[in-house]
Amino acid sequence: MAGIKEVAAHAGVSVATVSRVLNGSPRVSEDARAKVRAAVEALRYRPNAVARSLRTEATHTLGLVIGDILNPFFAELARAVEDEAREAGYTVVIGNADERPERQDHYVRTLLEQRVDGLLICPTAEVTPLVRDCVAAGGPLVFLDRTLPGLQVPSVRVDGTGAVRELIQHLHGLGHRRIAFISGPDLLSTGRERTRAYVHAMRAAGLEIREEYVEAGDFQAASGQAIAARFLDLPEPPEVIFAGDNLMALGALDEIRARGMRIPGDVALASFDDVAWFVHVDPPITAIAQPAGELGRRAVRTLLERVAGRPVKPVVLPARLMIRRSCGETGRTQR
């Protein structure tokens, strides 16, 4: 492929002038500019971003390490990150860590070697040495969705406390008392926070928290199904099953359906983390919606601030309760 040298020769100027035209420097005559433009066109020249990056020490690339792009929450997050980054002139490289620390490390390592300008990570539970080093080295890092204890890294995340309180009040108002919670892994900050929010909200509503009504899953569908089964097998099964994320809600839904039980007649269902198709099941599922798109956009903006060397503040966005029909009728229903 033609390089800047060929363009220079074709245009009858030096490589410096070609470079200046390409980068829009003002110190170039109209004449030279036109000749270079013509040569670029004629040779179908495409600047080599690799060489440029080597020289300028900037790749205009961001890394994004998420759990799994198949999870609609992460898909929306990734989409928003991509959009915001593109608008700022950046490309995004996505890595699916699958909640596996070694795979997270694989991506972090690769992305660092590729010299991405900044890194967005939804960290897995473990603080790996690599991530610790990266933080210590002051790499432009921002945690997304989750945080990691003891590390001084700016984070952009969602706070569902208020929404969970609203949900419990809503359930309480509907006459439900026995509300079970399929929590997330205790090792994940999101898992811990959601459990805390549930406990506080139950207390605030004056409801009893029974030990057998709280069990931790792994944010995957199978665990949601298994835990829902145990809840329903209890001598006194709960009136409501509240799942800690959309996949576990899906598992619970399957289990309830498999038993031929009616929602919300026999048992009510609610989910932390809303997904598009919750609206389309029968009955539509009441859920706490996380502003995934906004989260992604804010994360990119925060990261770019950090890349520019400006100080950044952590961002916390509120989640929102979407009342539908899976917990009983109230009259007011939302899409």
Place this chain on the structure above:
Amino acid sequence: MAGIKEVAAHAGVSVATVSRVLNGSPRVSEDARAKVRAAVEALRYRPNAVARSLRTEATHTLGLVIGDILNPFFAELARAVEDEAREAGYTVVIGNADERPERQDHYVRTLLEQRVDGLLICPTAEVTPLVRDCVAAGGPLVFLDRTLPGLQVPSVRVDGTGAVRELIQHLHGLGHRRIAFISGPDLLSTGRERTRAYVHAMRAAGLEIREEYVEAGDFQAASGQAIAARFLDLPEPPEVIFAGDNLMALGALDEIRARGMRIPGDVALASFDDVAWFVHVDPPITAIAQPAGELGRRAVRTLLERVAGRPVKPVVLPARLMIRRSCGETGRTQR
């Protein structure tokens, strides 16, 4: 950040030796190898992939331009591409073209400038000059899911003809005669093929194809809803609505629900393109499943063959009919 020079100095060897150790060349003494390893560790050296790529003319990066990562079909595709690429030692940069030719061009241009080793594109309808040039220049390009007429580019895609024939037979066997089809845009190869398959299958089953029962949407939910509405408003509405992709099926589902109609009692629903949640709606939706994962993996393998300069054959994978309950009961039901 420390470079290979510092490592060489620290280890007391030359940069050439360091490079050889890093690349696993056999012509290095154990002694030197150990010293270099120690220096790499001590300095926390990370090879600069940008410099390496400049020198070796290979980035070990693939580009993937898709419609929209939020569409579960593309999400699965992207996930599979990523997995297969990672196993082969490649990173993937994804671009969401949103069916907009100018945005597709933006990504193609950017990825070419980044000097990706290969490019996977789900092309939009238009053949843009950029893509044409790229093909002419013999860039390592593979079309994914869709093809573009008149361009000699290897493609990896799905053939739904057999599955559509099965579906129509299934519907016919259930007693349905009036089967309407929400087709995709005629400009997309997938849209054209699905319509052709529908027409052929109807003829083969000896069913009449009524003009008012075939209307083209744009593969988005809103168009599916609008077209379903028109079908249902017909003096003689169809017994079955067959949607050309998952989003239009979703739109049709909404419209049917909004009218308070029962599925499959009042109208049956089927979809080309299966998604995970079709199983979880009530009733589960009969759909034609595309092997998105396999498609992505084969695409990467094909592309890498092409990158290696070996000749490749186009790949065509068959779709599979998943009979569920949205078209009526048959006894046999699949997940």
Place this chain on the structure above:
DNA sequence: TCCTGCCGTGTAATCGTTTCCATGAAGGGA
């Protein structure tokens, strides 16, 4: 007319690797 300053342009160093080629040491056979 001469000096000063500005402006457009070119030369060459540089970024961090890989890799070709030369070199010198060591080992083995005659």
Place this chain on the structure above:
DNA sequence: TCCCTTCATGGAAACGATTACACGGCAGGA
């Protein structure tokens, strides 16, 4: 002892861009 091979190693030239610096020409003021 001498020569030839083998092998580990180092020096230095690329890769394709950006950019500091220098230089020559021209305009305007003295």
